[in-house]
Amino acid sequence: MAILAPDNIQAAAEGNASRAPGFAARPASWPDRLRRSALVLLVAGLALIALVVFGGLQPLGAIAAFVCITGAALVPWQVHDSDGSRETDLGANPVETAVARAIVAGMPDPNVLLDRAGRVIHLNAAAAQLVPALRRNELAQFALRAPEIVTALREAIATREARRTTYLNPVPVDRWMELIITPIPVPTAFGGVDYCMLLTFHDQTPLRRVEEMRADFVANASHELRTPLAALSGFIDTLQGPAREDARARERFLGIMHAQAARMARLIDDLLSLSRVELSAHVRPETIVDLVPIVREVVDGLEPLAAERQVEIEVALSETSVAICGDREELLRLFENLIENALKYGASGGKVRVSSMLDVSPEGGPEFRVVVRDFGPGIAPEHLPRLTERFYRVDVGDSRAQGGTGLGLSLVKHILNRHRGRLLIESVPGHGASFTAGFPPAQAAPEA
């Protein structure tokens, strides 16, 4: 991180060659002024002596005239052209002061202060880190080369109106940045006004990512809904047309339509559950519940599916109660998803084991775990980190054939987050998969 030494700043402030145009110069010191006026005073002195000797001027009058000339030569009547108006130059540039530097340095976002020609006066550490090529006293356009920035800066300087632009900063990784250029009027020593430009950068990348995720989500949800809807309207057309009198076809098509309608209902259910859990994600459930009967209830409810898939559910749950702070409905949903997935995707293993244990969390505290283990084909390691993403499936066709929505594990993750728990997925391809839901135990005893 480039942090500029105060010496450099002072040098920049005092360097005449690099001084920002339009800003006042420091007044010269008294010895400097004497040196600059020496020639004038010498000529005036010689002229007065000549007038006394040859012109009959009284010595007292000559001395008085010399004092006046000296006074006039030493007062800094230095005039310069500023922005078309002539301003007297008597004060230090107000934006080059330590106060202005400290204000820019103290800003949390990357900030750069430019003079009205676009030359850098101050920049803070965040700005130096964001654009390492920025140098004090150099034109910012040399370092900020994105065409959007150059245009916005040129316009802001010309119109003295604020400009806002976004651009892609590709180094070291792609980042979407927003730049706001604010012209700041700076009063000069004698009532004039000059302008400097404050450049403020905001990192918009997280916002853009959220926006992209939202757009992806809407696209995925509508795609998932449109597929069964297209099937339904296709079968309705067939039943009204060619298959109108075919009783067997009607029976078969109605079965398919029923399945498609159920799939749409499941998807809407999952979407609603997901948004409900997300809305309350920051509020941890307060009710104390016993995990064991909840898991047992889910297992009992899924026995018909297990029988249909010819899978045996082996239950090894704790004999004593396992109290956690939880939302019963959400926990039912969580275990339903995990056990149903094991029955659907791991059916070829013929067995699913549901067990619970008290263990130690990675932070070292106690953790109640419920493990759902199947002995099916397992999951390849490259899919594991993405399984809890919405609509992510290892095999889309397989998931649809099983009536999946691609939202189950995402819901599981959100429910666990709300319960301050964690999900652990382990799998060795060919040897099944295990999904572990870990919960912090409730501090108090279970409610009656």
Ligand code: ADP
């Ligand atoms: P879906 O509704 O498709 O089941 P999930 O979010 O529950 O959505 O699961 C995402 C994907 O993870 C599934 O489509 C499936 O490919 C994979 N998966 C989940 N559980 C298992 C499992 N026990 N064995 C193998 N693959 C699984």
